[in-house]
Amino acid sequence: MRAVRLSVVTAAATAAALTAVTGCADKSDAKGGDGGIVVTAKDDSCEVSKKEFPAGHVELAIENKGSKVTEVYLLFPDDRIVAERENIGPGTKQRLTAEVKAGTYEVACKPGMKGDGIRRQVTATGEGKVARRSPEMDAAVAAYRKYVQTQADETLPKAKVFADAVKAGDIEAAKKAYADSRIGWERTEPVAESFGDIDPKVDLREDGLEKDQKWTGWHTLEKALWQTKKVGPAEKALADTLIKDLTDWQKKVGTAEISPTSMANGAKELLDEVATGKVTGEEERYSHTDLVDFKANVEGAQKSHELLKPVASKNDPKLVAELDRQFAALNRLLDKYRKDTTSYEFTSYDKVGKAERKELSDAVNALAEPLSKLAAAVVK
Template identity: 85%
Template sequence: MRAVRLSVVTAAATVAALTAVTGCTEKSDAKGGDRVISVTATDDKCDVSTKEFPAGHVELTVENKGSKVTEVYVLFPDDRIVTERENIGPGTKQTLTAEIKAGAYEIACKPGMKGDGIRQKVTATGGKAAQRDPRLDAAVAEYRKYAQEQADATLPKAKEFADAVKAGDIEAAKKAYATSRIGWERTEPVAESFGDIDPKVDIREDGLEDGQDPVKDWTGWHRLEKSLWADKKITQREKDLADQLITDLTDWQKRVGTAEITPTSMANGAKELLDEVATGKVTGEEERYSHTDLVDFKGNVEGAQKSYELLKPVAAENDPALTKELDKQFAALNTLLDKYRKDTASYDFTSYEKVGKADRKELSDAVNALAEPLSKLAAAVVTK
């Protein structure tokens, strides 16, 4: 979900995301300054320290010297996302570790987190691939399988939701809405990596680009959510949108197997999922009409934990203190979430409008306590 997300929680998550580099075993010859790219973002510039760097594992050190919250992306020429970091607050710094193959790319800064961004063309040179621990190759293969399974499982649930909308059955559509989104929420970074799918299916009204018309251009789950809970009506427009949702999700299902996935993208994706929680779910902004935020929250945490568990055997050898802390914080957050559902086998969570200010603060603190060590996971599967 892409939107401008400004909140106290965002600031806390941004500060918590400052990363420290730890050693590990994925051999990449990523040593020295030639693989460190400094990115300085302002409200009207995106300066990079080098336009050419060796392929392999690269570290981006990002500083936001502007007045707006920004995002930084490394993009393929066709706008697919190699890696990204959202919600970089003014006056803050973040570090991002990524595996980048030889080729042409663009680094984009998005002040205000909208638009195509201010872009710089860069090139990764050489053809030497990162030498991975075989366990990491197995982790990537298993995660690719997981992402496909989630997409496959989402379609029938989304069709149940869409069919209820097309039948004009508001109550049945409401009942099917939240569970139709779980697979998407678990693997959202993979879907977002394509660039064009997320804006079609998961954008909120305030995430629309300048000049877009909410009546004509807003599509996807949240447009239908507003119709069901706020407008309390289903017209032919909603029925058409239900069909469009299935078309777009089918496109996602077919393309998910082609996503570029690396150990570092898995780790960074896990951190992105926690950022999604901090900036959209804990604040109640994501599901502002249905108040089903805790279902999304749980899906994001499950997806992040899946990536972590797959990478853990290698990360535990390289940084045992980190994995011990991650185990602790995942357990604490899951235990806290369990307070808000009927049983651990269901996704029947308390409506978020019934979660008080103090309880939201407790959830926010637990998310931030996990996000900080999780921001170090990518570095824990890369040798500098």
């Protein structure tokens, strides 16, 4: 839904984001600790306490002293994402644990959650080796890599069904295939976003466009199918572009940088996606298929949690038990809007009332708070 998380957030989404971070903000002082970096984000600056730190596990202790909701990223030199934390409300603190090798990186603060951000170069020193992983960690990474590749492989044929319907001018068939074509993407979106350029081509909303940026991807076609109700040469060309970009994603997935901490942080990112796009109804504003995306985001986050359980349960069994409870509670709530437990047919989101949306938001917040602690639990 964003251009490397460069989306412009509307007032409603900002309010939802602030609600979400209230539940998961770190109440402790941002002191960084050994090997940690204090990041102070303001509306016009991004301050880091250290420009050098040992390679391995690093913790960013983030505080937003600005007036805008912000995001903080740790980036590779080519703008691929190592780790990120979104929706950090004014006056709140968060912690982000990442796994890095020796090399040069950038810390980017994005006040208002748009633009390229205010950047500071940092360096991880040493031999470039992170702490040796346990067999359980290696197994989790291998299984997650297979999961992500499978989701990409299964998405492409579903997307082709959707694109073929668009190119045939069959609006009803295209509408029917639309939400299903997005499920694998939504389950694994943080991995796609880590490449930087694919997500804005495929999943950007119109209000997230930067100046002179061409709008492509699913949501251009969503608007044509549900709002303008016209499919012409431009839309047919966009359908071909979508398949080209998704094919690029499918080929790149196997090269993604994946670690136990990136899996844990990605799970939290998926909950942020729910809080800022699905609960507000802004992600699928024309089709109102938000609950399909919502469920897929939750499934992707839960997959990471399940794979990391053998490690996290040794280090923080109370956290794992709480995550199990909150995932179960959120899934039970989602099932209220589902045709049956084997179906991806959900209630159209425009039929979900204000009180019900608040209930969904509260359940997301209840899960987001403990989920924000999973990365730290994995590396204890």
